[in-house]
Amino acid sequence: MIAVALWSVAVLLALAPAGIALSTRPRGSFVLYAACLIVTMTLCVTGALHLLDPAHPPSTATLPVGLPWLGAHFRLDALSAFFLVVVNLGGAAASLFALGYGSHEESPGRVLPFYPAYLAGMNTVVLANDAFSFLVAWEFMSLTSWALVVSHHRDSENVRAGYVYLLMASFGTLALLLAFGVLANGAGYDFDAIRAAHPSAAAAGVVVILVLLGAGSKVGLVPLHAWLPLAHPAAPSHVSGLMSGVMTKVAVYGFVRIVFDLLPEPVWWWSMVVLLVGGPTATLGVLYALMQRDIKRVLAYSTIENIGIVFTGLGLALAFKAEGLDWVAALAFTAAMLHVFNHALFKSLLFFGAGAVLGSTGERDMEKLGGLIHRMPKTAFAVLVGCVAISALPPFNGFVSEWLTFQAILLSPQLPSWGLKLIIPAVGGLLALAAAFAAACFVRLYGVSFLGRPRSDVAASAHETDRFSLAAMFALAALCLLAGIVPGLLIDALAPVSHAMVGNVMPHQTGLEWLTIVPIAESRSSYNGLLVFLFVALSGTAAASAIHRLASDRVRRAPAWDCGFPDPNPAIQYSASGFSQPIRRVFGSVIFAAREIGEMPPPSSPRPARLTVVVRDLIWEALYAPIATVIGWATERINVLQFLTIRRYLTLVFSALIVLLVVVAL
Amino acid sequence: MTALRDFLLQGAQMLLVLLLAPLLTGFVRKVKARLLRRRGPPLLQPYRDLVRLMRKDVVLAHNASWLFRVIPYLMFAGTWVAASLVPTFGSGLLFSWTADLIAIIALLGSARFFQALAGMDVGTAFGGIGSSREVMIATLAEPAILMTVFSVAMIAGSTQLSYVAEFMGSDAVGLRVSLGMAFVALIIVALAENARIPVDNPATHLELTMVHEAMVLEYSGRHLALVDLSSQLKLLLYVSLIACVFLPWGAAPAEVGPERLAFGALLYLGKLTVFGFLLALFETSIAKMRVFRIPDFLGAALMLALLATLLRFVSGGM
Numbered sequence: 001m002i003a004v005a006l007w008s009v010a011v012l013l014a015l016a017p018a019g020i021a022l023s024t025r026p027r028g029s030f031v032l033y034a035a036c037l038i039v040t041m042t043l044c045v046t047g048a049l050h051l052l053d054p055a056h057p058p059s060t061a062t063l064p065v066g067l068p069w070l071g072a073h074f075r076l077d078a079l080s081a082f083f084l085v086v087v088n089l090g091g092a093a094a095s096l097f098a099l100g101y102g103s104h105e106e107s108p109g110r111v112l113p114f115y116p117a118y119l120a121g122m123n124t125v126v127l128a129n130d131a132f133s134f135l136v137a138w139e140f141m142s143l144t145s146w147a148l149v150v151s152h153h154r155d156s157e158n159v160r161a162g163y164v165y166l167l168m169a170s171f172g173t174l175a176l177l178l179a180f181g182v183l184a185n186g187a188g189y190d191f192d193a194i195r196a197a198h199p200s201a202a203a204a205g206v207v208v209i210l211v212l213l214g215a216g217s218k219v220g221l222v223p224l225h226a227w228l229p230l231a232h233p234a235a236p237s238h239v240s241g242l243m244s245g246v247m248t249k250v251a252v253y254g255f256v257r258i259v260f261d262l263l264p265e266p267v268w269w270w271s272m273v274v275l276l277v278g279g280p281t282a283t284l285g286v287l288y289a290l291m292q293r294d295i296k297r298v299l300a301y302s303t304i305e306n307i308g309i310v311f312t313g314l315g316l317a318l319a320f321k322a323e324g325l326d327w328v329a330a331l332a333f334t335a336a337m338l339h340v341f342n343h344a345l346f347k348s349l350l351f352f353g354a355g356a357v358l359g360s361t362g363e364r365d366m367e368k369l370g371g372l373i374h375r376m377p378k379t380a381f382a383v384l385v386g387c388v389a390i391s392a393l394p395p396f397n398g399f400v401s402e403w404l405t406f407q408a409i410l411l412s413p414q415l416p417s418w419g420l421k422l423i424i425p426a427v428g429g430l431l432a433l434a435a436a437f438a439a440a441c442f443v444r445l446y447g448v449s450f451l452g453r454p455r456s457d458v459a460a461s462a463h464e465t466d467r468f469s470l471a472a473m474f475a476l477a478a479l480c481l482l483a484g485i486v487p488g489l490l491i492d493a494l495a496p497v498s499h500a501m502v503g504n505v506m507p508h509q510t511g512l513e514w515l516t517i518v519p520i521a522e523s524r525s526s527y528n529g530l531l532v533f534l535f536v537a538l539s540g541t542a543a544a545s546a547i548h549r550l551a552s553d554r555v556r557r558a559p560a561w562d563c564g565f566p567d568p569n570p571a572i573q574y575s576a577s578g579f580s581q582p583i584r585r586v587f588g589s590v591i592f593a594a595r596e597i598g599e600m601p602p603p604s605s606p607r608p609a610r611l612t613v614v615v616r617d618l619i620w621e622a623l624y625a626p627i628a629t630v631i632g633w634a635t636e637r638i639n640v641l642q643f644l645t646i647r648r649y650l651t652l653v654f655s656a657l658i659v660l661l662v663v664v665a666l
Numbered sequence: 667m668t669a670l671r672d673f674l675l676q677g678a679q680m681l682l683v684l685l686l687a688p689l690l691t692g693f694v695r696k697v698k699a700r701l702l703r704r705r706g707p708p709l710l711q712p713y714r715d716l717v718r719l720m721r722k723d724v725v726l727a728h729n730a731s732w733l734f735r736v737i738p739y740l741m742f743a744g745t746w747v748a749a750s751l752v753p754t755f756g757s758g759l760l761f762s763w764t765a766d767l768i769a770i771i772a773l774l775g776s777a778r779f780f781q782a783l784a785g786m787d788v789g790t791a792f793g794g795i796g797s798s799r800e801v802m803i804a805t806l807a808e809p810a811i812l813m814t815v816f817s818v819a820m821i822a823g824s825t826q827l828s829y830v831a832e833f834m835g836s837d838a839v840g841l842r843v844s845l846g847m848a849f850v851a852l853i854i855v856a857l858a859e860n861a862r863i864p865v866d867n868p869a870t871h872l873e874l875t876m877v878h879e880a881m882v883l884e885y886s887g888r889h890l891a892l893v894d895l896s897s898q899l900k901l902l903l904y905v906s907l908i909a910c911v912f913l914p915w916g917a918a919p920a921e922v923g924p925e926r927l928a929f930g931a932l933l934y935l936g937k938l939t940v941f942g943f944l945l946a947l948f949e950t951s952i953a954k955m956r957v958f959r960i961p962d963f964l965g966a967a968l969m970l971a972l973l974a975t976l977l978r979f980v981s982g983g984m
Contacts, residue, residue: 370789371729371789373731373732373733373787374729374731377732384733388776388779391775391779392772393772393775393776393779394765394769394772394773394776399769399772403768403769403772406768406812406816407825409816410816410819410820410825412979413820413978413979421979421980422976422979422980424979425813425816425972425975425976425978425979426972426976428812428813428816428975429809429813429968429972429975432808432809432812432813433805433809435808435809435812436804436805436806436807436808436809437805439775439778439779439801439804439808440801440802440804440805442779443779443782443783443786443797443801444801446783446786447782447783447785447786447787447794447797448786451731451733451783451786451787451789452786452787452788452789452794453729453789516763516764522763522826523823523824523826523829524823524824524825524826524829525766525768525824525825525826526763526764526766526826527764527765527766527769528763528764528765531761531764532747532764532765532769532773535743535747535761535764536740536743536744536747536773537743539742539743539746539747540739540740540742540743541739543739543742543743543892544739547720547888547891547892551717551720551721551888552720552721552722552723552724552887552888554723554724555723555724555726556723556724556725556726557725557726557727557728558725558726558727558728559727559728560727560728560729560788560789560790560884561725561727561790561883561884561886562788562790562791562792562793562883562884563792563883566790567791570789572789572790572791573786573789573790573791573794574786574791574793574794574795574797574798578794578798579794579797579798579801580798581798582798582799582802582957582958583801583802583805585958586802586805586806586958586961587805
């Protein structure tokens with residue numbers, strides 16, 4: 001199994017230099033993306049086969065590369081197999097989408113070589129079985145994605161996004177490097193050796209914090225999120241989908257691998273830290289999303305929200321595992337993994353939708369769009385499915401994973417720790433708020449850009465996207481529905497992962513009648529997505545056919561009513577900023593220090609009135625800006641060293657030598 | 667034989683909520699009118715309105731999309747399914763395990779999601795104002811009701827409504843502070859969700875602060891009839907929910923004989939009457955709030971529900 005996976009990664013790596021040659025050919029991008037599609041499908045099937053095989057022995061391999069005394073170790077176990085499926089399902093969808101979308105690329109030479117390399121990097125992270133290969137693959141993934149972020153480098157905003165991203169990625173890798181340094185103390189870099197070693201409680205605690213910083217900066221946990229909404233939208237849309245839908249999952253994998261697998265039994269305060277970060281991340285992420293006008297930026301912020309939900313599930317799993325309640329830990333962990341899978345599906349779908357809109361109109365600003373449901377009906381339908389799924393509404397898949405998380409929260413009064421007893425209900429409240437905000441956010445996104453009347457000429461002359469892009473979007477939309485109506489299959493497929501990580505599994509689901517899911521016992525809770533879907537579909541069609549047959553089925557077209565004052569000007573519609581104004585007023589006045597400054601002209605003046613909205617990012621101002629100021633100040637001071645005479649440099653070198661010799665002598 | 671009986675009971679429940687919903691609305695309107703010393707429309711007027719609307723042509727705005735025409739059916743189907751899953755005269759019906767309380771709330775959330783989209787579809791200012799305010803209200807009402815569900819579920823040890831009703835009807839409950847807080851929170855949320863005074867005014871059109879009516883302004887004919895029927899079903903659902911959780915007496919388990927079920931149905935009608943009367947009384951004795959006072963009102967519900975949940979956690983849950 002592992003051999004197939006590694007050969008596929010090797011093919012992806014070989015495709016990277018081929019990308020340079022192909023980028024000048026007319027059909028080059030098509031060939032490259034088709035090759036990527038085949039390889040990622042192979043990897044996805046490999047992972048799925050491993051996950052579904054009931055015996056599933058971990059298969060390992062060692063390659064003679066990397067550190068000379070260590071070699072590069074690779075291992076395919078249940079956790080790797082699951083993430084292999086997630087990564088390559090997203091990768092295959094992105095490649096299929098890019099078969100059509102990639103032909104619009106202005107500078108394919110800046111995208112094609114890096115795209116397969118980026119896929120190879122993500123796959124290697126998931127397969128690595130020693131710290132050195134893991135870190136090298138992690139950094140490779142970061143750098144190739146950085147190259148893709150700055151592929152449209154003539155836009156100064158993208159360059160800034162790339163700069164911030166590079167800084168944060170280096171910070172994250174540094175934190176992970178330190179974490180592995182602490183872990184390797186006395187054990188070495190091989191994951192098997194680390195697993196067998198028993199670090200002290202203090203060392204394990206330090207590792208958890210470092211991993212939370214390292215993986216957290218990659219997934220955008222608040223307050224380490226600042227780079228994500230800049231970098232993810234800057235890349236070409238299929239890469240944005242990969243970064244948001246897939247790369248964040250690779251970082252979740254890193255967190256799970258180290259904290260659940262490599263470290264010994266958890267301590268209760270770990271879960272407290274994770275929950276305290278996860279809950280606010282969920283709420284703040286989507287609240288930020290509600291303040292944005294750029295479609296892709298809204299989606300990037302919503303990624304932060306979903307990662308918050310995943311980390312809340314992981315935090316709950318840690319808490320239950322620490323207290324020995326394995327069977328609830330399995331529920332919380334499965335919920336988190338299910339959300340990882342679901343989010344990869346609908347976030348990729350939504351980014352592809354944004355890409356289709358961008359390709360057809362050249363606009364990312366919602367306030368210049370509108371009415372696309374008439375001109376891009378198929379894209380509009382697929383995006384609608386994505387919006388419903390991500391808003392956690394039944395019968396789609398987002399609801400199932402949130403529902404399972406809520407069920408785990410409802411079991412947490414059994415935890416003995418007082419700190420957790422106070423935090424978990426608050427986190428539950430934050431998740432509920434996040435779910436409501438998410439629905440508001442996607443009503444806004446869909447309502448402003450796809451419904452209503454076009455707000456600009458480009459929106460009025462939009463056209464449907466190509467058939468490959470549509471195929472990718474419809475495949476993902478179908479998977480969203482399928483995962484929502486038969487979630488029991490997925491829960492059962494996740495059983496080996498949950499068994500390996502928390503030592504217990506959720507009850508077997510697929511044998512239950514009508515494919516109901518029952519996380520604990522039927523007397524506690526049950527949900528049947530299939531029946532909900534069937535009931536809604538049946539009663540809706542029954543109502544429609546009954547009314548059409550018995551009452552009336554006539555339709556007349558007329559101008560809009562609008563209380564008797566219809567205005568042909570499309571500016572009369574609610575804008576994206578206007579739509580979120582009530583929410584901004586209720587929640588944003590504290591969190592974003594949001595203010596509205598209305599400026600009225602004097603009574604006789606014909607000047608128009610102006611309304612200025614100020615929304616500040618307090619986290620950026622309080623955390624990032626001071627650090628940037630300090631570094632800027634320090635570099636200004638050190639800068640004089642650059643302009644010394646040769647004598648002074650020689651003196652400096654000499655005194656440095658003396659100091660070093662003194663240090664060595666002591 | 668039992669399978670057929672279970673099936674029939676579930677069907678009876680679906681039909682019952684569908685048939686009773688307009689009656690409840692008519693009753694509330696009648697009582698409100700009588701409290702204002704008006705005579706008011708007859709009790710059956712909502713049925714007549716529905717039939718008349720269904721027979722009329724649909725007048726559709728020129729740029730209304732296919733989504734605009736599908737949404738009334740989606741809203742109706744979602745609300746109807748949700749309403750048929752809340753126990754009324756009997757608990758533990760055939761499909762009661764299809765969706766628990768959280769899923770029922772989420773189904774209503776789906777209906778609201780689509781309704782808000784419908785407000786944005788034609789591209790008018792009124793539709794936008796309605797949708798924008800509706801989602802603002804929902805961002806407070808939804809967490810509040812979820813926290814209420816949490817506290818109730820932790821007391822009953824289940825989110826499954828049939829089991830909750832059974833537990834609440836038993837002696838094991840006693841008088842609990844958290845239940846009281848959850849009750850008040852649920853009432854506030856129910857008022858907001860059903861667009862009742864003081865949050866919204868169901869009787870008027872053309873008022874600057876209107877929310878629900880603004881969203882559905884462009885609907886006519888059979889579409890409007892379905893939208894109206896959905897909101898009537900939603901009111902019935904919330905009344906049934908409050909009755910089922912806080913006054914569960916009389917809701918018979920499905921296995922018992924027909925006379926107990928008939929008794930349950932009679933008692934259910936009694937509960938509807940009492941709640942309808944109280945709602946009308948409350949609405950006539952209070953003024954509508956301006957729109958930015960609503961967050962305070964709903965925020966109180968959210969805080970109460972959160973406190974109730976916290977209390978359950980601290981006192982050991984289960």
